[in-house]
Amino acid sequence: MKLLLPVDGSEFSLEAVRFAIRLVADGLRADVVLANVQEPANLYELIVAHNPEVIEQVSADAGMHALRSAQALLEAAGIAYESEVAQGDPAHTIVDIVERFGCQMVIMGARGQSGLRRALMGSVSNEVLHACPVPVLIAQPQSPPEVEPQE
Template sequence: MLKVLVPVNGSKHALDAVRHAAFMYRDKCVSDIVLLNVQEPLEAGRAAAFHRLDALRRLEARDGEAALQEARRILEDAGTPYVAQVKVGDIARTIADTAAANDCDAIVMGTAARSPMGALFAGHLSNRLLRLSRVPVTLVR
């Protein structure tokens, strides 16, 4: 059976991917699920001028846990075991690296938002991830 990584940012589309992974677990196609939220580093912006690095890391961890909250609820309601992680870094690179580090067999992620700008951004992310990942990437709509 497969071990899948599901990147989660709290969006409806990401939660659709979580539901899909839960269905795959129920159908005995998936044995393990790794939820991942990637926070872009706050020190890359203006916040670094006003806050210490440890304070920025606490904010990133808090925001990451908030983004995972609904995904956790979905999997727990479905009786699906999972491991959740929050990481900081470049989103596509961190997803690919985390899949490799956790020996995942696949990545399951939500599709782009329906707005033109959302589609452009998410399309860019999925295209970068396809190039960086050593495992198959499934987009859930």
Template sequence: MYDRILVPTDGSPSIATVADHARELSDVHGAELHALYVVDTGSFATLPVETTWEGVSGLMREEGEQAVDEFTEMVSDAPVETAIREGNPSREIVDYADEHDCDAIAMGTHGRGGIDRLLLGSVAERVIRTAPMPVVTVPVSEPEGQRAES
């Protein structure tokens, strides 16, 4: 049923829960996993003018390399394609899945509702609304005292 499963990662510790779930799906279906890190270029709009895009982009790409490498280690010997993209996270996730004929997307969600979701937005929700393939959301928890967008 699934030949390719996309797993977007932000490098946070909560990705371990998603990695476990994606690995199980991969094992059951004999699917190849794709790990994707998206450098959110929209988040740099508020940086001071003297900040160079190349410097920030380079740092974010390094963070992305580390995130996809950690995901690859978490799923041990499962086949994994990795990629890093720049842009709007939800759009890049859906575009990547479509371009690589992924049969499903497995991603974490913090399960926020109400005012938190309105104020913070939800990458998972936007992916669910726009992806032409199934999106498996895996509930994840945040370390105490941390809040990050899902």
């Protein structure tokens, strides 16, 4: 089975990676694709950067940075993986990655770093759940992440 693990660097997405690792440890034979989707540059970023190549490089670097923790978890578990950093609307791009890599399941976190987007348009996981042609498993955290008290 080929699993897609979309990660954004958040603890919620890493919990999905940990869940996939537990499945493999319990005997699931799986190939893993790690993916990070960077949203396109906004108008301000385009104006300030002056050079589209700079924006592309910053986006690619941010995507690779977001994958590092998930890669470390998989490497520590001895699980081979492929990586993909893409750019576009997160939900639609995740569905595209599923189709391009021939994934048979998506395992993703319930919440990520895109709080404003979630508030305005609904969560990425919800969009993927409804648009994806393969099963989507939404991994809930084992225990709630610690939140610092606000003053």
